[in-house]
Amino acid sequence: MASLETDVIVTDVYGLNSDSDSDSCDNVCNIDTYVDGSAPVKYFTHELSCRGRLRRFFIRNASTRIASTFFDLALKSLICIMYVVRVxxxxxxxxxxxxxxCRSAGNTTQSERQELYSRSDINWYVLLWVHRSLPIWITELCLAxxxxxxxxxxxxIATKGHRMEQILTKNFFLEIICAVPMLATLAYPPVLKDLFxxxxxxxxxxxxxxxKIYNDLHLTRQRFQTISVTSLQQMVLVLANIACLVFVxxxxxxxxxxxxxxxxLSMFQAFYFVIVTFSTVGYGDISPDxxxxxxxxVLMICVAFASIPRQIEGLVSTYMERRKAGGEYSHRSATRNKHVIVCSSSLTQDTLMDFLNEFYAHPKLEEHxxxxxxxxxxxxxxxxxxxxxKWSHRVIYMKGSSLKDIDLKRCxxxxxxxxxxxxxxxxxxKAKADRHTILRSWAVKDFAPNCKQYIQLFSVANKIHVKFAEHVVCEDEFKYALLANNCLYPGLSTLVSLLVHTSTGLQIANIDWSR
Known part of the structure; x- marks a missing residue:
C-alpha cells in the first residue's frame, strides 16, 4: 500500500506514468529459443532505452530523487546568494x-549627470546594464x-503524455527566464557580460x-511521520513563501x-523599506521617487495585502492545530526525566483529577x-x-490514540x-469499553514489549486477555470482594469508602500515640 501511494504521488509531482519506465519506442526484442530440436519458442523481452534508465535512476530511485532535489535547493540558493554578492x-x-x-561640466552650469537626469527622470542605462566581474559572470554562467x-x-525523461505539461508549468517558465538570458551573454561577452x-x-x-524534499522525506519515512513534524513542515513552507515574496x-x-x-538604495535600505511598507508602519524616511x-x-502592496494575511493566517492556524495535537515529547526530555503514559478513549474532569491526586500522592512519583x-x-x-x-510543569496532554504507532512514538x-x-x-x-481497553493494551505491548502496563477493566472474565500486564484492576472483582467482606465484617464498606474519599496522602503525626 505504501509503495502504491508512493508511485501515485511521484506520478503527480514528476509527470510520470506509474506503470511505465520507458516510452513506446523502447526496444522490444524477439528471441527465438530451440528446445530439443523442436519448434522455436519465442520469448519477448522489454529493454529499457536511455530515457527509461534515466527515469528509473532519477525518479524511481528514492535516494537519488531526494539527492537530486537537495542539489536543486542548493543550486537555486547559491544563485540567489551570487546575485546579492554582485549587487x-x-x-x-x-x-x-x-x-x-559622469564628468563635471567645467565652466558650464550643469554637470553631465544633471544633464542626463534633465532629459529623463529615470536612468534606463543602469537598469539595463550592471557591472559583473569576470569571476562572478563565469560562476553565474555555470550555475545557469x-x-x-x-x-x-x-x-x-518525462513520458510522452506529460512532456508538454512539464514545459507549460510555471517552474519551467521561471527556469527559462533566469537561465536563458544569462546563457545568451555568451553570444558577445565584451558587451552582453554586464546584461541585467x-x-x-x-x-x-x-x-x-x-x-519536494518534504514530500519525498514523508514518503520514505511515512511510518514515523508525526503530527508535530508535519505541522512544523507546514510552518516552514509558509515562512519560506513569505521570505520569497519579501526577497523578490x-x-x-x-x-x-x-x-x-x-x-x-542599497540592499539593506531596500530590506528596511520593504519590511516597513509591508508591516503598514510607513515611517516615510525612505520612499520611491x-x-x-x-x-x-503599488502592485506589490496589492499582492502583499492579498497573500501575506492569508499566509499568516495559515501559519497561526497550523500553530494552533499543533498545540491542539499536543506536540511531541522529545527524546531529550524522555532521557532526562522519568515519565508515564495514561491512555483512555475519554477523560472526564473527575477521572483526571482523581488520577493526578492519587499518582502524585506518593513521594517517589513527584518528579515523574x-x-x-x-x-x-x-x-x-x-x-x-x-x-x-501544581500540574502545569509535569502534565502534558496529547491528542491521539494508542492504536497508532505515530502517537505512541510521540509519547x-x-x-x-x-x-x-x-x-x-x-x-x-462496559463490555465494549473492555474490548477497546484490551486492544489498546495489545497495541502498546506490540510496540513497546518492555513497558509495564497497569490496566483498569470492568469484567473479571476479560483479565485473561491481558495476563502480561503488571497489574490489572477489575471493578467487578473489587466490588464483589468488598460486598463479601462486608458480610463477614459489617461496616467495612463504609470504612473503605471514608478512607478513599478522605485520603490526602502520607501524613506524619506529631503526637507520639498517633504515630
Whole structure:
C-alpha cells in the first residue's frame, strides 16, 4: 500500500506514468529459443532505452530523487546568494553616464549627470546594464547552465503524455527566464557580460525544491511521520513563501531605484523599506521617487495585502492545530526525566483529577511527568486543570490514540516507566469499553514489549486477555470482594469508602500515640 501511494504521488509531482519506465519506442526484442530440436519458442523481452534508465535512476530511485532535489535547493540558493554578492560589489556611479563615470561640466552650469537626469527622470542605462566581474559572470554562467540542463533533463525523461505539461508549468517558465538570458551573454561577452538578468526569481524554485524534499522525506519515512513534524513542515513552507515574496520585492525595488537621481538604495535600505511598507508602519524616511518604482510598489502592496494575511493566517492556524495535537515529547526530555503514559478513549474532569491526586500522592512519583494520551480534544474544563501550577510543569496532554504507532512514538512509550489504561467513565456498554481497553493494551505491548502496563477493566472474565500486564484492576472483582467482606465484617464498606474519599496522602503525626 505504501509503495502504491508512493508511485501515485511521484506520478503527480514528476509527470510520470506509474506503470511505465520507458516510452513506446523502447526496444522490444524477439528471441527465438530451440528446445530439443523442436519448434522455436519465442520469448519477448522489454529493454529499457536511455530515457527509461534515466527515469528509473532519477525518479524511481528514492535516494537519488531526494539527492537530486537537495542539489536543486542548493543550486537555486547559491544563485540567489551570487546575485546579492554582485549587487554589493556593484557601483553604478562608475558607468551611469552611458557606460562611463559622469564628468563635471567645467565652466558650464550643469554637470553631465544633471544633464542626463534633465532629459529623463529615470536612468534606463543602469537598469539595463550592471557591472559583473569576470569571476562572478563565469560562476553565474555555470550555475545557469547546470540549472537549465537539469530542467531539460526532467522534461526529457518525462513520458510522452506529460512532456508538454512539464514545459507549460510555471517552474519551467521561471527556469527559462533566469537561465536563458544569462546563457545568451555568451553570444558577445565584451558587451552582453554586464546584461541585467533577474536571477533572484530562483528563490521560488528553491522553495519548490524544499516542498519536494518534504514530500519525498514523508514518503520514505511515512511510518514515523508525526503530527508535530508535519505541522512544523507546514510552518516552514509558509515562512519560506513569505521570505520569497519579501526577497523578490527587495531585489526589484533596489534595482529599480538604481535609476533614481536622488535616492538609490542599497540592499539593506531596500530590506528596511520593504519590511516597513509591508508591516503598514510607513515611517516615510525612505520612499520611491520615480514613477516606475512607485508603480511597482503599488502592485506589490496589492499582492502583499492579498497573500501575506492569508499566509499568516495559515501559519497561526497550523500553530494552533499543533498545540491542539499536543506536540511531541522529545527524546531529550524522555532521557532526562522519568515519565508515564495514561491512555483512555475519554477523560472526564473527575477521572483526571482523581488520577493526578492519587499518582502524585506518593513521594517517589513527584518528579515523574504524566503524558495524557486521549483521542478527545482538550476542552476548557481540562485546560483549567492542566494550567494549575501544581500540574502545569509535569502534565502534558496529547491528542491521539494508542492504536497508532505515530502517537505512541510521540509519547516515547518505549522509554516510559509505565503505561496506565483507564476505563472510560461513564460507560453505558462496559463490555465494549473492555474490548477497546484490551486492544489498546495489545497495541502498546506490540510496540513497546518492555513497558509495564497497569490496566483498569470492568469484567473479571476479560483479565485473561491481558495476563502480561503488571497489574490489572477489575471493578467487578473489587466490588464483589468488598460486598463479601462486608458480610463477614459489617461496616467495612463504609470504612473503605471514608478512607478513599478522605485520603490526602502520607501524613506524619506529631503526637507520639498517633504515630
Amino acid at each position: 554589493y560589489l556593484d557601483n553604478p556611479s562608475e558607468y551611469e553616464c552611458d557606460g562611463h563615470p 547552465f547546470v540549472s537549465l540542463i537539469k530542467a531539460m533533463l526532467l522534461v526529457y 538578468v533577474p536571477v533572484f526569481f530562483n528563490c521560488w524554485l528553491a522553495k519548490r525544491a524544499l516542498e 520585492c527587495i531585489c526589484c525595488i533596489q534595482h529599480i531605484q538604481r535609476g533614481s537621481e536622488e535616492t538609490p 520615480i514613477w516606475l518604482s512607485r508603480l511597482f510598489m 511527568t504524566v503524558i495524557l494520551l486521549c483521542s478527545q480534544e482538550l476542552d476548557s474544563s481540562k485546560q483549567v486543570i492542566l494550567k494549575d501550577p 516515547r512509550v518505549h522509554q516510559a516507566d509505565a503505561c496506565f489504561f483507564l476505563a472510560p467513565r461513564p460507560s453505558p456498554d
